[in-house]
Amino acid sequence: MPSSGGGAPPTLTVGGFADRLGLPLVHVGKVRELYAYEDRDGADALLMVATDRISAFDFVLDSLVPDKGAVLTQLSQWWFAQLRDLVDDHVLGLDVPEPVRGRAVVCERLAMVPVECVARGYLTGSGWVEYQQSRSVCGVPLPDGLVDGSRLPEPIFTPATKAAFGEHDENVDFDTMVETTGPELGARLRDLTLAVYDRAEGIARERGLVLADTKLEFGLRADGTVVLADEVLTPDSSRYWDAATWAPGARLDSFDKQFVRNWLLHDSGWDRGSGAAPPPVPAQVVADTRQRYLDAYERLTGSAFVPA
Template sequence: MTTPLELSGWRHVYSGKVRDLYAPDAPTSTAMGGGPERMLVVASDRVSAFDHVLSPGIPDKGVLLTTLSLWWFDRLAGGDGGRGIPNHLVASHVLTLGADGEANTADDVLSLIPDAVTGRSMVVKSLDMQPIECVVRGYLTGSGWAEYRESGTVCGIALAPGLHNGDRLPEPIYTPAFKAPMGAHDENITYERSVELVGAERAAELRDLSLEIYARAARTAEEHGLILADTKFEFGIDGDGVLTLADEVLTSDSSRYWDAAAWASGTTPEERMASFDKQIVRDWLAANWDKQGTPPELPADVVERTADRYRELLGRLTSA
């Protein structure tokens, strides 16, 4: 994995597959648990699939995904007419899109972000992160389709017989996962297991809020000729005990987006599921790697086509 950047005013504390986390060099205040009040989340151009970081990265991926996350955080805070969903951005970290489509944020926040990571960073509040990854599926695809073919279920939830790859589910389903330690696989769990992990009240809050956000985002996607097939959310608890949306949200990395017209007219899974995410990478890797040892390098055309789909998704969603 690439060595994290050294950033003036910040010290590196953690790296995931595609994001790096920094704390202030000299925090002026602390959050609950004694940690810093603010953190810097930096989105890299790294791309992962099948629990491996691949090479090379996707050009401008960090900027594209950060811009899309900021756009969704703004809408979910009430910009779409719904109730405001609390998120992890510091209060002045407000997104505006300039005439050139570039993301702009308030000057006081921008001053905290080093030039080297401008455009692909978020200044966020420290949270007590929940150990559950909140997955919502509105369509049958991916690992859900593989399980359904074997057992007629998705994450243990029984579905009607006769469904096909890419079919819309009668109702979106909530399928939580337990967030594994770095280097291990996340584990799909039952809702009952999520209750054991975080308690009945918190588990219900995570489920209900995830389903609400998915429904709102799916309506927005539909208005732009897109289908939000599935997505995953992460939440934390702030210093006031409020459940708070965190990490990235509704991006090409955390979600499957399809072209609605292609889905309606397609006759094969490939035609139906014209993806605006890293499915191009997944498909190439599945066809060219046995999942043993180090993954092969991605060809230039796979990298270029993936970057183009990321850009197109951002353009389609944020257009008037």
């Protein structure tokens, strides 16, 4: 995760933990907060806390989803364990302050790569929009005849530039990404992203879920080692569909925050192009979202979710 640096101080938002922790606040993201911390050996580290905030279309919504931060954190830990033979991860330990137990980890300070590494095995979301215009996604040509929800001939790597808080990430092609990362690191990120997706897609399918796509973030240690950071394969960073009901072109049963996006687009009356903030999320939509996150956790891990 990023180290502290100059610039404006972090801005507190709803659902945060700064008052309860009393630690130096390093960074506030849409969902996560980073605090200066020491690991068990006294080394300089970070405390990464997942709040119950939810974001959609680059807005942080007013509503909190109970237990969401704990689900994201605990599911990420489960996935890190499935992937450690493929790539190092940033987790140093789970011995965290009581107010954030179950929703926080102690993690390494890394030089974060300013690229979101996306793997897509299915065509949907912004990829589907781009495909309709160009028959390609992020410069990767795709065959005619695909529809929203189609399985791709093979998984593709579709990076995005990582925008500042409140701004839009931009999908780019591999050559554009390499202008930021350099060719060697760019190839390493692409290969790791596709390897993680391939492993996770198979695990999810065994558990009755389709992993349509996922977004990964990587950082670098001082020696240049590439490290998987932030969250991994959660319902916030990935699209999960019910394998039993998946069909190309259908409105798919999702176990992720697409449920909230769909409510905003189709049922809330909100005009996405207006520039106005989305309306408050109704209690029933919040409850249904929470249940979908719990269902994803329990179907993937095979264990009941237990709040810490």
